[in-house]
Amino acid sequence: MPNTVFTSGIAAGRLDPDAYTDNFTDLHPPLDDHEAMVAADRCYFCHDAPCMTACPTSIDVPMFIRQIATGTPEAAAQTIFEANILGGMCARVCPTETLCEEVCVREVAEGKPVEIGRLQRYATDTLMEKGTHPFTRAPETGKSVAVVGAGPAGLSAAHRLARYGHTVTIYDSRAKAGGLNEYGIASYKSPDNFAQAEVDWLLKIGGITIETGKSLGVDLTLDALKTEFDAVFLAIGLSGVxxxxxxxxxxxxxxxxxxxxxxxxxxxxxxxxxxxxxxxxxxxxxxxxxxxxxxxxxxxxxxxxxxxxxxxxxxxxxxxxxxxxxxxxxxxxxxxxxxxxxxxxxxxxxxxxxxxxxxxxxxxxxxxxxxxxxxxxAIGQTLDGVPDGIELERGKIAVDTLGRTSVAGVWAGGDCALGGEDLTVTAVAEGRDSAENMHKFLMGEG
The missing domain is CATH 3.50.50.60 (FAD/NAD(P)-binding domain)
Structure with missing residues (x-):
């Protein structure tokens, strides 16, 4: 912090103008092509890889790293996005040191894991920077789903449902979509407005509409949503303090x-x-x-x-x-x-x-x-604004292994639901898996 002059009390502008830019640069700068190839070359491409098991979204880590090593990062990104459509943000904010990289064979043997997170970012950034979307929307099913909450769980569920051809409307109380990724992550982990860029890219699948400034219990009711839509997914996060x-x-x-x-x-x-x-x-x-x-x-x-x-x-x-x-x-x-x-x-x-x-x-x-x-x-948040009839357990929405709540036709996932780990990657997995079960429900398959 050069030339810092401190004053007593609370004040703005404590630093030189250039210091703010320097202080809030990217925490983990992206790998260039050569660095990515070197990092990928360290992977053993394990059979039954522990890193894949440790990932809440079960990304095929050995596969995508092998694809980087063979010079096809776009294919690597496709592998990542198939499991985790928010793989770009997760590559930036996931605590990889306690997930995939902690169990990496290189970490166990040498104390230095393969840089899985940075390699994931390299692959996803390569594809996203081209502006193309790796998935094609299926033909319209005529079914519609309401998703309440535009955070990681809601976006993940909406994308998977849209891929299947369902029409999705996402409601969020904030002025922007993104949830925790937009409002709750340190700036140095996600600079350059990446959260919004990722939302815009995700919406290219088609079939998804986002309405901001709409809160459950104020502008929306669960009964009305159930009447208007064929299914509802609650991803309302934790708004209480x-x-x-x-x-x-x-x-x-x-x-x-x-x-x-x-x-x-x-x-x-x-x-x-x-x-x-x-x-x-x-x-x-x-x-x-x-x-x-x-x-x-x-x-x-x-x-x-x-x-x-x-x-x-x-x-x-x-x-x-x-x-x-x-x-x-x-x-x-x-x-x-x-x-x-x-x-x-x-x-x-x-x-x-x-x-x-x-x-x-x-x-x-x-x-x-x-x-x-x-x-x-920073002592934790609580669930707020839960509709009547939704069963709670230990202060969160009770769900079964398929994400179903106590109300028929209503699913829930992310921080608001019981069983999550309050991580972006876990929320993505819960949104994706709930969407899979919702799709079966919508198509009359169970």
Whole structure:
């Protein structure tokens, strides 16, 4: 951060103009042709490859890497998109270090896996940059489906249904389609408006209409959708926010991390975004890391992630934790928030250290205060706006193995449904698989 001049409190424009561009460049620059060939050459093309099993969408990893190695990246992209139509975004945001690359034979034997994620991006980018679409829409079936939610699950389901010849209308409460990919992913993971470019490319299959600014329970009702359409897929995500159980959370400067990331993603001028000098992020997941790193990149002097359990219990991967510390973020483990102090606006956050035992998590009585003029809460989201009659389980929509809800003719997938891992790639798999069962239902096959 060159020539940084820090002021007290929350302020915009903490950095030189060029620093914003430098700080928010692509986290993993794309491979060029030569680099891709070298990376592909490291693959053993395993039979019963563990990387394929570890992928929630079951992409045939050895096949697509072999296709890259033989100089046919477009064919590799076709292999990827057949399993995962959002393979371009997943190549950018998937925690490959805990999925396909973690079980790579090269990783197990040498500690350095094949760069599966970057190779996937190389293949998908090669095809998408040509502007062509790899699939052809089947003849019209005369059946129509409503998809509520234009995030990864909804887009995946809509594309698969459209391929089969069904007519799909996607409704979303936001101004843009994309869901988490558009509003909830760190900017340095998906720069250059890739989320919208991917949506536009996906829609080239035809047969899909997107209507934004339409919310379930406000502009739409499930009963009306069931009457108008032959089937309904709910991919409404998690719009509620968990409450922070600490005194003083109503003070000025205490904000939701999801809203912060969303505002940053939609900003056309990062220098206008206000950021604190001392920022504290409460939470232990990917959202916490994304918020903390981006706060640092915007010019915050001191950024601390506080998590109530140990390093090994954080849902953010070790790679993400290491990324945060490499950017200057401090991580305070085993610390739970007790109170936010300040006169109207936050000035400090008080934490109590914790200990885990067989009986669970408990406070030790020892506390510490950390200066904070801005606090971001990243302690999870909750399901909101579920229609009457939809059965819930553990706070999410209950679905069977085929994605069917308790209401006939209604399926659900993604973060709103029980069983997901809150990952883009998992949502894509659930949308795809639900669409397969919906297609059978629509065609009278079960």
């Amino acid at each position: 968990n409450a922070l159980k600490a005194e003083g959370v109503d003070k000025s400067g205490v904000l939701d991390a999801v809203d912060f990331i969303s505002d940053l993603r939609q900003s056309t001028d990062l220098s206008t975004l206000p950021i604190g000098r001392n920022v504290v992020v409460i939470g232990g997941g990917m959202t916490a890391v994304d918020a903390a790193v981006q706060a640092k990149l915007l010019g915050a002097q001191n950024v601390t992630i506080a998590y109530r359990r140990g390093r090994d219990r954080m849902s953010a991967s070790e790679f993400e934790q290491d990324l945060a510390t490499s950017k200057g973020v401090q991580i305070l483990y085993n610390a739970q928030p007790v109170a936010v102090h300040g006169n109207g606006a936050c000035a400090e956050v008080e934490f109590e250290f914790t200990a885990e035992s067989d009986s669970g998590l408990s406070g030790t009585g020892e506390t510490v205060r950390i200066p904070a003029d801005q606090v971001f809460m």
